[in-house]
Every structure is written in structure tokens, then in C-alpha cells.
Amino acid sequence: MVLSWTKGRVFRRAPKGKKLAGGDLEVEILVPSHFRCPVSMDLMRDPVTLSTGVTYDRDSIEKWFESGNQTCPVTNLFLNSFEVIPNHAIRRMIQDWCVEHKNYGIERIPTPRIPVAPYQVSETFEKIIAATRAGDDNKCQELVGKIKTWGKESERNKRCIVENGAGAVLADAFGSFSSNSIEKNAAVLAEILGVLPWISPIGEEGKSKLGSEASLRCMVWFLNGTDLSAKQNAALLLKEMPVNALAKIEGVAEALAKMISDPIGLSPTKASLRTIFRLVSSSADKERIRQRFVELGLVPLLLEALVDADRGVCEKALGVLDCLCDSLEAKKLAKANALTMPVIVKKILRVSELASEFAVSLLWKLCEKNDEGVLLEAVQVGAFQKLLVLLQVGCGEGTKEKATELLKLLHGYKSKAECVDSSLDLKYLKKPY
Incomplete structure (x- = not known):
């Protein structure tokens, strides 16, 4: 039995400007039904077989199990084991079929990497813990690099890493190496910092360790550095840190203000604005923090950023300005700036309900x-x-x-x-x- 690979899909996969063989635009490519996943009905890219003997695409069957199902979709038999076995024979047949039909724009599916197993992750974490206790930064960096590589390979690997306690292990390692010389351990700390932002949830234990003075001081150090990747990762991580502990770190206001004046990307800019908003709105020392941001020239910086900002930046920048304008000095600077009134009024009803709320509140403070x-x-x-x-x-x-x-x-x-x-x-x- 065969199913057709529709001409529309051929057109989407074919290189631009390439016509089908013989110029026949109505040709349809027949795809053997056993090359399609019984769940998604798409061509399988990573065929795996269950204990029932039925083969599925790995991504489809894993989503089936994650939804709470405990049966084989085709046979409806209850499964005692959710272990899947790669079907290399079917995969090679599919790859050969793709090569045979490459003239129709069908690309050969790559040989999939074997997903990381929980025991591999656990063993690596045990080695990271041992290297951390021994103060072996080189070994720890090598092991964290392996975790980073696994995470880049697939979302499934990321989930496996997170579910096996990555947050607590890496946060402990980051805090431990931060407690010593940051400059000396910069390489391993940057490597850990490259993994932590995509680990969610980090967990309470992980947040507690990352919220230590040593860890926060290290993140601010990277924020002030020249490594753009580390700066971005530090900005993304800081927005989740305890605000009262962060407010006590020397140089945090300067580092965050620099992220606004010299932006390195949209995501770190939004993350920095969110951190600033938390500092000026809810920290115990918010009055001092507000004054410091005003002294650093944040008011004109935010007004300039608002002119062509997207929704996320607008909401956060207006929120920060609204908080800053609780101080007389910030209001004085805002009133004297030619951009203030046109920008604020323009944003009302133009961005979002939240942006309008902040804009009206800001307008009210300036006119009161x-x-x-x-x-x-x-x-x-x-x-x-x-x-x-x-x-x-x-x-x-x-x-x-x-x-x-x-x-x-x-x-x-x-x-x-x-x-x-x-x-x-x-x-x-x-x-x-």
C-alpha cells in the first residue's frame, strides 16, 4: 500500500527555481505507508519500535506518552514498558527512498542522534559534583560542556537534563567557583552560565544558591564584561534572582543601565528592563536604587528607547519610567525632555492595555x-x-x-x-x- 506525497509538499521542499522532472507540475510522489508514522501520518525521521512491534516516529510516540497515555496507539494494548528501540532498518530504507526521489526536492533525512539517557545525565552530574568539591575547574568545565552539547541536540535532551536535577547541581557549582577568584574561574563560570538560562524550573534549592552574594556578584561581573554571550546569559538569569539580595550588590545599577545604553540584543534588553523594574518597584531599598538610576541617566535613555520599541520593551520601559517618576528629580528630567510628552501620549492605546496603564500613570504624575x-x-x-x-x-x-x-x-x-x-x-x- 502507498500514500501520495502531495505536489504541494513537493513544491515547498523543492529548491527555488527548480522544476520537477519533465516539467510535469501535476506529478505526485507515492510514499510507502510503512514510512509514515501511524500517529502523525508524516514521514518518520527517527523511527522507533515499541514492545508491541509497531514502529512510530520517536517525537510522536513520546508526545503520546507525555500526554498520559499508557497504550500502543495502533494495537491499543497496555504497555508494561515505555522503552523504545531505534528501528535502523526502516530508517535506512526511508533514507534510501529520499535519495531516490531527490530530483523532486525531497531531502534525505539525517541520521538521528541517540537521545541522552537519564542514567548518563545522572552520572555526569555526580562527576560535576565531585569536580566542584575538588575545585577542579577544568574537569567541571569539560563536563558542563557535555551537558550543554546534549541540550543543543534536542528538546527531549533538555527535558531529561532538567528532570534529573540540573538546576541544583549547576547552581551549586556556579556558587562554589564564584566564591573563589572569579577571574581565575571565568571559563568554567561562563560555561555554566551558558546552560543555566534554559533550565526551567531551576528549583528552590537552585535559586537559593544562585541568590547568594557570591553568585550575584559574579553575574554582575559578567554583565560588565566584554563576552557578549556571557553578558546575555547573565542578563537572562538576573531577572529571576531575589530582588532584595540583588539590590545590595555593588555596581548592579551601573551594569544594568549600560545594558540599556549599549544594547546587545532584544532578549537581554527586555531581561535587563525587567530586572530594573523589579529593583525600582519592589526592592526594600528602592528609593536609593531609583536615585542611582536617575543619576546614571536612565530617564533619557528609556525615552529614546521607547520611540521605536516593540511591545515587550515598551511595557517594561514605561513601567520603569513610571516608578522612577515617583522622585522629583526624575520628573524634572522627564518634563525637560522634548521626547517625553509625544512618546507617552503616542503609546496610549497603541501598544497594549498594560502599556496604556503605565503611560496614563506617568502622564498623571507629570501633570499633577x-x-x-x-x-x-x-x-x-x-x-x-x-x-x-x-x-x-x-x-x-x-x-x-x-x-x-x-x-x-x-x-x-x-x-x-x-x-x-x-x-x-x-x-x-x-x-x-
């Missing part, structure tokens, strides 16, 4: 002292109309109260200024620095 210049500028860039629409569309109770109060303040200035379209192109605005 009845500063005539600020109120007049807000009217000129269309704040009054935006707030009216926001109330009509609907928003949270707190935002609704602030918007209503702002409308009362702005109403008296409508006749004093000619309102302009709030959707003006911000790239033509003169930058304040």
Missing part, C-alpha cells in the same frame, strides 16, 4: 502639580482626545480615575493651544542630547 507648560504640551500632542477614547474603550479602575482627573486638568487648556495629531512621526523630533 498643574504645571501650565506641561499641560499645554499634553493638549498639543493630543492627550485629551486619547484619554477620551481610552475611557470609551474601557480600562482598569485606577487608570480610569487618573484619566478622568487628567481630562479635568487638560480641559482648561484646549482653547489655548491648537491640537495636533498625536500620531506624529517621532523620528523628526529634535533629540534633547
Whole structure:
């Protein structure tokens, strides 16, 4: 029995500009049914056989088991063992078939790597623990490199690594080597840092060890370094760390502000903004932290970043600005910046509900002292109309109260200024620095 490999799939797999043999666009390639997975009905890339003798694609049958099923999908027989055996004979037949039909744009499936087994991961972790206790940074780096390689091979390997306690083991190793000379152990620490961001959940034990002073100090050290990969991994990891412990680390504000002024990528920028938001909104020492960020020039940096930012950056940057503007100095800097009012008003109803909430709160803080210049500028860039629409569309109770109060303040200035379209192109605005 054979099934057809449809012409549409042939077209998708064929190289651009390559016509099918003989120019026949209606040809269909027949795929033997035993080359297809009984679950997904797709061509098997990694055929494995159950104890019932039925062969499936590894990814499909593993998802079947992960969904809680304990039977063979074809025979419906209850399985005493979920062990699967690679079917090398079928795989080689499929590969040969792909080669025979390569003129139709069908690519040969690669020989799959054998997934890592739990016992292999456990044994490697035991060796990492031993190397950590012995202070053998070279051996530990080699073993962590093996874990890293396994994780890159497949999502299945990543799950196996995480499920066997990777968080606690690697966090302990990171904390141990951080306690000594960071410069001396930089190589092994960077290797561990390359694995930790994709281990989720790390677990309470792992978080506790990563939240130590030595570990946090080490992450900030990498954040200040020149290794871009390590900087990114440190930024991704810091956003999950205990905020009160992080606030006590010397140089953390400077390092995070630099990540905004000299961005190395979207993900680390978002992670850094999230960390900053947690520091200025919920740390026990938030007043001091806010003041330090203001001194480092974060207010104009965030306003500049907001001009062309995506949704994630907008929400986080507006949230940070909203918190910073609880201080008089930050509000003074924001009012003096030519980008502030146009950017804030533009973001209302343009990004997300959360961004609108932060923007309205920020606008309310800047206008609350009845500063005539600020109120007049807000009217000129269309704040009054935006707030009216926001109330009509609907928003949270707190935002609704602030918007209503702002409308009362702005109403008296409508006749004093000619309102302009709030959707003006911000790239033509003169930058304040």
C-alpha cells in the first residue's frame, strides 16, 4: 500500500527555481505507508519500535506518552514498558527512498542522534559534583560542556537534563567557583552560565544558591564584561534572582543601565528592563536604587528607547519610567525632555492595555502639580482626545480615575493651544542630547 506525497509538499521542499522532472507540475510522489508514522501520518525521521512491534516516529510516540497515555496507539494494548528501540532498518530504507526521489526536492533525512539517557545525565552530574568539591575547574568545565552539547541536540535532551536535577547541581557549582577568584574561574563560570538560562524550573534549592552574594556578584561581573554571550546569559538569569539580595550588590545599577545604553540584543534588553523594574518597584531599598538610576541617566535613555520599541520593551520601559517618576528629580528630567510628552501620549492605546496603564500613570504624575507648560504640551500632542477614547474603550479602575482627573486638568487648556495629531512621526523630533 502507498500514500501520495502531495505536489504541494513537493513544491515547498523543492529548491527555488527548480522544476520537477519533465516539467510535469501535476506529478505526485507515492510514499510507502510503512514510512509514515501511524500517529502523525508524516514521514518518520527517527523511527522507533515499541514492545508491541509497531514502529512510530520517536517525537510522536513520546508526545503520546507525555500526554498520559499508557497504550500502543495502533494495537491499543497496555504497555508494561515505555522503552523504545531505534528501528535502523526502516530508517535506512526511508533514507534510501529520499535519495531516490531527490530530483523532486525531497531531502534525505539525517541520521538521528541517540537521545541522552537519564542514567548518563545522572552520572555526569555526580562527576560535576565531585569536580566542584575538588575545585577542579577544568574537569567541571569539560563536563558542563557535555551537558550543554546534549541540550543543543534536542528538546527531549533538555527535558531529561532538567528532570534529573540540573538546576541544583549547576547552581551549586556556579556558587562554589564564584566564591573563589572569579577571574581565575571565568571559563568554567561562563560555561555554566551558558546552560543555566534554559533550565526551567531551576528549583528552590537552585535559586537559593544562585541568590547568594557570591553568585550575584559574579553575574554582575559578567554583565560588565566584554563576552557578549556571557553578558546575555547573565542578563537572562538576573531577572529571576531575589530582588532584595540583588539590590545590595555593588555596581548592579551601573551594569544594568549600560545594558540599556549599549544594547546587545532584544532578549537581554527586555531581561535587563525587567530586572530594573523589579529593583525600582519592589526592592526594600528602592528609593536609593531609583536615585542611582536617575543619576546614571536612565530617564533619557528609556525615552529614546521607547520611540521605536516593540511591545515587550515598551511595557517594561514605561513601567520603569513610571516608578522612577515617583522622585522629583526624575520628573524634572522627564518634563525637560522634548521626547517625553509625544512618546507617552503616542503609546496610549497603541501598544497594549498594560502599556496604556503605565503611560496614563506617568502622564498623571507629570501633570499633577498643574504645571501650565506641561499641560499645554499634553493638549498639543493630543492627550485629551486619547484619554477620551481610552475611557470609551474601557480600562482598569485606577487608570480610569487618573484619566478622568487628567481630562479635568487638560480641559482648561484646549482653547489655548491648537491640537495636533498625536500620531506624529517621532523620528523628526529634535533629540534633547
